[in-house]
Amino acid sequence: MKLATWNVNSLKARLPRVLELLDKHGPDVLCLQETKCEREAFPHEALAAAGYHAVEHSAGRWAGVAVAARRDLPLEDVTRGLSGEVAPDEARWVAARVDGLHVASAYVPNGRAVDSAEFGRKLAFLDAMRAAAPALDVLAGDLNVTRADLDVYDPLAFAGSTHVTPEERSRLEGVLQAGLVDAYRELHPDEVGFTWWDYRQGHFHRRMGLRIDYLLVGAAHAPRLRSCGIDRDLRKGPKPSDHAPLLAELA
Numbered sequence: 379m380k381l382a383t384w385n386v387n388s389l390k391a392r393l394p395r396v397l398e399l400l401d402k403h404g405p406d407v408l409c410l411q412e413t414k415c416e417r418e419a420f421p422h423e424a425l426a427a428a429g430y431h432a433v434e435h436s437a438g439r440w441a442g443v444a445v446a447a448r449r450d451l452p453l454e455d456v457t458r459g460l461s462g463e464v465a466p467d468e469a470r471w472v473a474a475r476v477d478g479l480h481v482a483s484a485y486v487p488n489g490r491a492v493d494s495a496e497f498g499r500k501l502a503f504l505d506a507m508r509a510a511a512p513a514l515d516v517l518a519g520d521l522n523v524t525r526a527d528l529d530v531y532d533p534l535a536f537a538g539s540t541h542v543t544p545e546e547r548s549r550l551e552g553v554l555q556a557g558l559v560d561a562y563r564e565l566h567p568d569e570v571g572f573t574w575w576d577y578r579q580g581h582f583h584r585r586m587g588l589r590i591d592y593l594l595v596g597a598a599h600a601p602r603l604r605s606c607g608i609d610r611d612l613r614k615g616p617k618p619s620d621h622a623p624l625l626a627e628l629a
Contacts, residue, residue, distance in 0.1 A: 382625045384410055390415055396408075430449060441485055504546065517594040524589055562608075565603060573624055574622075591624050608625075
């Protein structure tokens with residue numbers, strides 16, 4: 379089973395790159411975040427032409443998530459929205475059962491600043507994710523938290539900012555303790571592997587990034603992990619997202 383996740387930062391702008399990923403890697407399941415499109419504008423036909431179908435949770439030009447799968451794999455038991463999230467109209471969670479796996483695509487709120495109401499909403503979303511985690515086989519997406527300083531290009535530059543606070547990290551660890559394994563860190567315990575780079579000032583080429591995108595798999599599936607990596611090449615080229623896709627394979 380090949381899994382992939384990607385914050386595309388506008389599916390309309392990045393659709394050719396998504397189709398490129400599908401052609402290059404042929405994942406069985408692809409989770410998308412920040413699709414930023416109206417429900418009626420979701421590109422079902424383009425995905426169908428590539429051999430995929432999808433379920434989406436859309437909110438117009440903000441947020442938006444989706445789970446796509448090979449056309450021969452049914453998407454069943456679809457859930458849009460996360461019980462306990464503060465702003466369900468933002469479309470940050472969609473889940474479906476795919477080939478026996480309960481898969482969720484998540485886009486955790488950014489949090490803005492630690493003294494803002496947005497930060498409280500972020501923590502509440504992470505708490506809600508923890509409550510949902512035991513029922514999942516795969517939780518994939520942009521979780522907007524770095525697990526450790528290893529996942530930050532310059533921890534001092536982020537002191538006092540979101541994405542690195544003990545409050546966020548402890549909640550992410552709570553999600554993992556609920557029965558999930560960080561696929562990338564499981565296979566690469568000491569390796570720096572960023573998934574997001576600021577568009578400005580050549581941060582990507584200067585390796586100034588963060589690891590905030592995750593493929594979390596149920597602990598029972600962890601022995602099946604064969605690979606997990608970041609496709610930096612899809613962060614290059616025409617109209618790149620500010621995120622690179624993360625891919626994993628289960629035996």
